[in-house]
Amino acid sequence: MENTSTHRDDIVRESYSARSQEYADLFGSVTSTHPTDRALVSSWAATLTGPVLDAGCGPGQWTDFLAACGPAVSGIDLVPEFVDRARTQFPDLTFEVGGFEALDAATESLGGVLSWYSLIHHSPQDIQTPLAEFARVIRPGGGLLVGFFEGATVGTFDHAVTTAYRWPVAELGQKLITAGFEVIETHTRTGRGYRPHGAITARRQSSR
Numbered sequence: 001m002e003n004t005s006t007h008r009d010d011i012v013r014e015s016y017s018a019r020s021q022e023y024a025d026l027f028g029s030v031t032s033t034h035p036t037d038r039a040l041v042s043s044w045a046a047t048l049t050g051p052v053l054d055a056g057c058g059p060g061q062w063t064d065f066l067a068a069c070g071p072a073v074s075g076i077d078l079v080p081e082f083v084d085r086a087r088t089q090f091p092d093l094t095f096e097v098g099g100f101e102a103l104d105a106a107t108e109s110l111g112g113v114l115s116w117y118s119l120i121h122h123s124p125q126d127i128q129t130p131l132a133e134f135a136r137v138i139r140p141g142g143g144l145l146v147g148f149f150e151g152a153t154v155g156t157f158d159h160a161v162t163t164a165y166r167w168p169v170a171e172l173g174q175k176l177i178t179a180g181f182e183v184i185e186t187h188t189r190t191g192r193g194y195r196p197h198g199a200i201t202a203r204r205q206s207s208r
């Protein structure tokens with residue numbers, strides 16, 4: 001049987017590759033993001049010590065934003081077109097093509113991981129794998145910030161690129177706890193012109 005994560009990654013890679021220019025034109029600058037999100041990422045970054053990984057960095061706009069906040073930062077994404085663009089646009093930063101289920105980072109070597117809307121294509125059955133990998137690479141006391149589509153129940157919807165999931169905050173929070181994190185803050189926001197938004201900041205526990 002085909003490995004489901006490889007199959008999902010192939011679909012995600014091909015879907016974003018086909019629309020990478022359009023995506024980057026729409027979302028490739030933090031100026032298109034909500035000011036509340038910029039404030040959250042910035043205040044979260046200020047709590048971190050050590051290098052930060054932007055996991056599923058897309059065109060790299062949040063990687064660049066994080067770098068301006070102070071920490072040493074790098075980005076990883078499945079989509080070569082995004083990584084090429086990020087490298088061109090932000091030549092002082094490091095970007096790699098790859099999957100965040102198996103990171104080339106030593107255990108407990110990172111101060112934090114930003115996963116901004118990059119777990120949205122993972123099913124409830126699959127999401128524990130990347131969360132466990134984030135828990136492996138983040139040092140005890142380090143931080144994880146997850147941005148996602150919020151909803152009353154877990155479910156899929158037709159995201160413009162490929163199928164995505166919405167999550168109740170408590171349910172996704174429980175996944176983080178299972179992976180070895182303590183939930184620190186949760187945020188939700190609704191408004192005209194965008195789907196309900198959620199964000200969770202979490203701290204890596206010292207023992208799993």
Ligand SMILES: C[S@@+](CC[C@H](N)C(=O)[O-])C[C@H]1O[C@@H](n2cnc3c(N)ncnc32)[C@H](O)[C@@H]1O
Nearest residue numbers: 016056057058077078079098099100116117118
């Ligand atoms: C909705 S985009 C978000 C991109 C960026 N974080 C942003 O806020 O614009 C989701 C990103 O996650 C990446 N992604 C999804 N699954 C991934 C995986 N297993 N490993 C690495 N990147 C992944 C996709 O390639 C895509 O760039």
